[in-house]
Amino acid sequence: MIERLTDRWRRETTAEAAAVAAGTLAPGEAYAAHWWPEDFVARVEAVLARYEQDIARMDPHNDAEVWAAVERVVEGLNEADTGEIETTTREELCEYIDGALTDAGVDVEALTGRRGLDAAELTDQWRDW
Numbered sequence: 001m002i003e004r005l006t007d008r009w010r011r012e013t014t015a016e017a018a019a020v021a022a023g024t025l026a027p028g029e030a031y032a033a034h035w036w037p038e039d040f041v042a043r044v045e046a047v048l049a050r051y052e053q054d055i056a057r058m059d060p061h062n063d064a065e066v067w068a069a070v071e072r073v074v075e076g077l078n079e080a081d082t083g084e085i086e087t088t089t090r091e092e093l094c095e096y097i098d099g100a101l102t103d104a105g106v107d108v109e110a111l112t113g114r115r116g117l118d119a120a121e122l123t124d125q126w127r128d129w
Helices: 005-022 038-057 063-080 087-103 108-113
Strands: none
Touching: 005 038, 005 087, 038 063, 038 087, 063 087, 063 108, 087 108
16 A cells, blocks of 8 residues: 555654754754644544545445545545645645555546546545645
């Protein structure tokens, strides 16, 4: 399965903190803790864990089940966001949602195409971030 973003965010935050502590990175150049504060990461992690459970249980050929899982994850991320989701994070989250579906056997392009959408519009209907 695709790597959960929160795992990478934590690794980057830890690596930057270590580099700052070692003096190899100026504190002003450390971005990870600002972009992904731990409370935000924990909220997103809970949403993504539920999404992973949802897609593990769904029939990848049942559009209604797939769309319901996408709606739940996007609305959960809407609730988790308190201003942390900016362009790069938004793109990563969208790629994760798409990639997790693909790993579960969903043809995302065909799924969105059946609704007259481009695959890049998978989350647009519900996304506030």
